[in-house]
Amino acid sequence: MTNLNEEKCLVAYFSRASxxxxxxxxxxxxxGNTKVVAGMVREITGADVFQIDTVKSYPKDYSATTNVAKKELNDNARPELSSHVENMDSYNVIFLGYPNWWGTMPMPVFTFLEEYDLSGKTIVPFCTHEGSGFGRSEKDIAKLCPEATLLKGLSIHGSRVGAAKKDVTDWLNKLGIIS
Incomplete structure (x- = not known):
């Protein structure tokens, strides 16, 4: 296996504040909780960072956002992204961060994954949640990116993100991404 700590890495994440x-x-x-964890991954690995964001913002109100997110999921929507990774070919490892929304990734993350050819790349997911872990998101990533290598992800309870740096470090160490 390739020595991952010598690969060019990108932390791509979707996060929502408010x-x-x-x-x-x-x-x-x-x-947002996922942005906090993405910052830890960036700090520990030295990876570049890309925030997955949509053209149309989600409501600030939590309930309104969950309604929009559920409709997007039910419609299998692909919300338009406001920016794109210009040099995706230069990255070998993609740390993919997102909150668990309705048992999987938010639909903008689906848009992101379908926008690039990630064949041959290594995807390392991390997820924030309030008790549901990854849900089916890892299966969804594997379906969307069948030619990519999917490593064991890390799910972090949202209320613990502030104290998660040791968990993140241990996880990256175990994967051989840092030593």
């Missing part, structure tokens, strides 16, 4: 469900209640997050 009203979020954390530990059983709605709280206002100035920075």
């Amino acid at each position: 009203n979020n469900y954390v530990s059983g209640k709605i709280v206002n997050l100035p920075v």
Whole structure:
């Protein structure tokens, strides 16, 4: 296997600030949980960072966002992204971060994965959640990117992201991405 700590890496993540469900209640997050973890991965690996963002913003209200997210999932929608990775070919390892929405990735992450040919690349997922872990998102990634190598991901409970740096470090170490 390739020595992953010598590969050019990208942290691509989708995250949502504003009203979020954390530990059983709605709280206002100035920075989305997944963005916090993406920052840890970037800091530890030195990878480049790309935020997956949509042309049409999600509502600030949590319930309104969950309704939009459920409709997108039911419609198998592919929301338009506001920016794109110009030099995707130069990356060998993609750390893919997202919150668990309705048992999988938010639909903009589906858009992102379908936008590039990730054949031969290594995808390393990480997910924030409020008790549902990865749901079926890893299966969905494998379906969308059948020619990519999918490594064991890390799921982090949203209320724990602030204290997750050791978990992130241990996970990257175990995968051989850092030593």
